[in-house]
Amino acid sequence: MNSPKQQFPPLDWRGKSPEVLLARVRDAGIVGMGGAGFPTHLKLQAALQSDHRTVVANGVETDPGVTADRALLKQKGSDVLEGIGIVARILNASSSYLAVSNQSIAERLRICNDHDIAISVIDNDYQNGEERVLIEKITGEPISQDSYPAHNGIAVLNVATLFAICECVRDGLAVTKRIATVLGKDQWCEIDTPVHELANTSEKLRVGSFANGRSVKDQDTLKPIHNAISINLSSQALPCIRCGWCDSACPKDLPVERLLSESMGSISSPTAQTHLNECNDCGACVVSCPSRIPIIDYIRESRDRQNESGYIAQRANEARQRFEAKQQRIDSQNQRTMDERERRMQQEHKWQ
Amino acid sequence: MAISPEPKFQTTGIMVRVLIALVPGTAVAVWAFGLRMIPVVVTATFAAVASEVVCIRSFKTIRDGSALVTGILIGLCMPPTVPFWIVAVGSLIGIGIGKHVYGGLGKNLFNPAMVGYVAVLVSFPEQLTHFDAVTGATVLEVVSHRGGSTLVELSGHPSIGFFGAAGYEWVNCAFLLGGAYLCVVRIISWHMPLAVLVGAALPTVLFYDGGSAASWGSPLFHLFAGGTMLTAFFIATDPVTSPSGRVPIWIYGLFVGIATMAIRKYGAWADGYAFAILLANILLPYIERRVPVAKAWNR
Numbered sequence: 001m002n003s004p005k006q007q008f009p010p011l012d013w014r015g016k017s018p019e020v021l022l023a024r025v026r027d028a029g030i031v032g033m034g035g036a037g038f039p040t041h042l043k044l045q046a047a048l049q050s051d052h053r054t055v056v057a058n059g060v061e062t063d064p065g066v067t068a069d070r071a072l073l074k075q076k077g078s079d080v081l082e083g084i085g086i087v088a089r090i091l092n093a094s095s096s097y098l099a100v101s102n103q104s105i106a107e108r109l110r111i112c113n114d115h116d117i118a119i120s121v122i123d124n125d126y127q128n129g130e131e132r133v134l135i136e137k138i139t140g141e142p143i144s145q146d147s148y149p150a151h152n153g154i155a156v157l158n159v160a161t162l163f164a165i166c167e168c169v170r171d172g173l174a175v176t177k178r179i180a181t182v183l184g185k186d187q188w189c190e191i192d193t194p195v196h197e198l199a200n201t202s203e204k205l206r207v208g209s210f211a212n213g214r215s216v217k218d219q220d221t222l223k224p225i226h227n228a229i230s231i232n233l234s235s236q237a238l239p240c241i242r243c244g245w246c247d248s249a250c251p252k253d254l255p256v257e258r259l260l261s262e263s264m265g266s267i268s269s270p271t272a273q274t275h276l277n278e279c280n281d282c283g284a285c286v287v288s289c290p291s292r293i294p295i296i297d298y299i300r301e302s303r304d305r306q307n308e309s310g311y312i313a314q315r316a317n318e319a320r321q322r323f324e325a326k327q328q329r330i331d332s333q334n335q336r337t338m339d340e341r342e343r344r345m346q347q348e349h350k351w352q
Numbered sequence: 353m354a355i356s357p358e359p360k361f362q363t364t365g366i367m368v369r370v371l372i373a374l375v376p377g378t379a380v381a382v383w384a385f386g387l388r389m390i391p392v393v394v395t396a397t398f399a400a401v402a403s404e405v406v407c408i409r410s411f412k413t414i415r416d417g418s419a420l421v422t423g424i425l426i427g428l429c430m431p432p433t434v435p436f437w438i439v440a441v442g443s444l445i446g447i448g449i450g451k452h453v454y455g456g457l458g459k460n461l462f463n464p465a466m467v468g469y470v471a472v473l474v475s476f477p478e479q480l481t482h483f484d485a486v487t488g489a490t491v492l493e494v495v496s497h498r499g500g501s502t503l504v505e506l507s508g509h510p511s512i513g514f515f516g517a518a519g520y521e522w523v524n525c526a527f528l529l530g531g532a533y534l535c536v537v538r539i540i541s542w543h544m545p546l547a548v549l550v551g552a553a554l555p556t557v558l559f560y561d562g563g564s565a566a567s568w569g570s571p572l573f574h575l576f577a578g579g580t581m582l583t584a585f586f587i588a589t590d591p592v593t594s595p596s597g598r599v600p601i602w603i604y605g606l607f608v609g610i611a612t613m614a615i616r617k618y619g620a621w622a623d624g625y626a627f628a629i630l631l632a633n634i635l636l637p638y639i640e641r642r643v644p645v646a647k648a649w650n651r
Contacts, residue, residue, distance in 0.1 A: 239458035244596025
């Protein structure tokens with residue numbers, strides 16, 4: 001592996017102001033590496049608007065078969081803790097937490113914990129790694145569904161993101177590699193390597209876990225947001241036998257089976273529209289499916305289609321409003337001209 | 353090294369476990385109705401699998417085991433005296449018209465096994481109702497025509513067992529056992545069989561008066577007679593043609609149970625489960641559409 005590229009001068013972050021640190025995070029282009037890919041500096045700026053700020057480091061990974069975060073905490077735990085310290089300084093946070101799913105990792109990190117971080121062990125039950133669930137587990141207070149945690153001053157960051165923040169601030173390194181679970185083995189991968197080259201197999205692959213990852217094409221490369229490369233099991237999918245196991249697996253209690261059959265048939269019922277946006281892509285349905293149907297692919301496709309048609313409808317509506325306003329302007333203009341002419345005609349008439 | 357956790361079972365695994373669960377019932381049926389049950393079930397199974405191959409012109413979907421299960425269920429519905437060609441026709445209609453006309457596994461509206469069975473039942477009523485070689489009629493038929501008093505009269509007769517009809521009580525016990533296994537390994541949820549059994553017991557509990565000529569048989573008799581347990585655990589629970597979600601499951605199951613009893617009492621046929629299942633299948637889209645998915649009830 002070639003040596004990482006030195007992109008910025010190293011910073012002694014304890015002596016720098018939060019603005020300088022935030023600018024560095026922005027310039028390094030760091031995004032959420034847990035899978036969402038949301039720009040980290042925007043998340044931190046959103047959290048800065050709030051009065052009480054909290055950092056939550058998310059080391060609870062519940063994607064089936066993915067152990068990249070655990071491996072990172074084992075190998076680079078102190079760097080992750082330093083990353084939490086940096087973010088806590090940027091936000092001037094009142095408290096910072098690290099949630100991990102493994103007792104031994106927690107014990108090891110507590111030894112080198114010099115940043116006053118509360119390290120807690122959370123069961124890696126499904127969905128505990130989802131940020132709202134995690135916040136409720138740690139702080140005991142639920143976040144309402146219609147606001148993001150960052151709007152409440154809580155910055156939930158994946159441990160891989162925090163490691164990247166630490167490296168870019170302390171050492172000035174760009175994000176050129178990340179740890180990813182490649183077919184069950186955790187390894188450091190160069191970003192932008194073709195996925196098939198990393199996995200070294202001709203089978204169909206997914207980036208992310210086999211449950212909620214996305215299928216890849218031949219030339220697709222590993223991005224910073226991808227925490228795993230897995231076999232695409234759904235290429236062996238059997239027909240849906242409507243057993244309903246996906247319904248009972250769904251942590252959000254959505255009628256998955258109905259959504260799936262509607263998505264397959266390209267039908268969109270009014271209930272489906274709300275349900276599709278409630279789904280948080282966890283992939284529990286895919287794990288439970290005895291026919292190995294890539295349910296989440298259908299759900300995503302249907303959601304995209306719905307949102308797109310919603311967008312088109314919105315654009316059409318705006319265009320219609322603009323057209324009507326213009327028509328009204330023209331009409332009133334004509335009316336005014338007519339009135340004016342009428343008035344002048346009458347005036348001329350008066351002069352005669 | 354775990355690359356990826358497996359799903360609980362695969363569809364093939366489900367079918368294999370259903371086959372395991374059918375073993376005790378089949379064995380007891382052979383013991384109770386005679387060795388001719390074996391070739392009947394084998395014929396039905398073979399014909400079902402062959403129809404599957406013919407319908408899709410490929411051996412690919414045999415592997416999922418669904419045709420196998422359908423065939424065995426058709427065989428188990430048949431009386432032992434039935435000519436083999438009728439059994440084969442039943443399987444052919446079940447797989448061909450009941451399943452592949454609709455597009456194959458998962459897309460059929462009606463339970464394929466019941467489609468095949470009902471098709472031959474209405475076409476060849478004589479051959480399919482000569483179940484009991486001794487009396488020439490099933491006990492259910494006698495009860496259907498002469499009321500509950502028969503049971504008291506005949507309680508010493510060899511064709512009446514301890515609590516169900518002779519032989520049937522043990523066959524039903526064996527299906528209950530196999531069904532319990534399916535519930536324990538969580539292939540099926542226990543709600544559906546319970547709903548069917550409650551639905552079947554309900555009218556008999558309400559209308560049983562101790563055995564007068566006009567009354568129904570006792571609840572225990574009806575639960576362990578005919579195909580009650582087979583229906584409750586193996587036919588009503590067919591995932592493709594039954595609802596998911598707890599409220600729809602209970603509506604569907606109760607309907608199947610009550611309709612079975614109504615056909616036994618008032619219908620022209622001795623046992624009504626096949627018609628009850630098909631009626632419930634007709635109702636299913638309506639039930640699924642009208643019953644909102646109650647979130648808290650779904651688990």
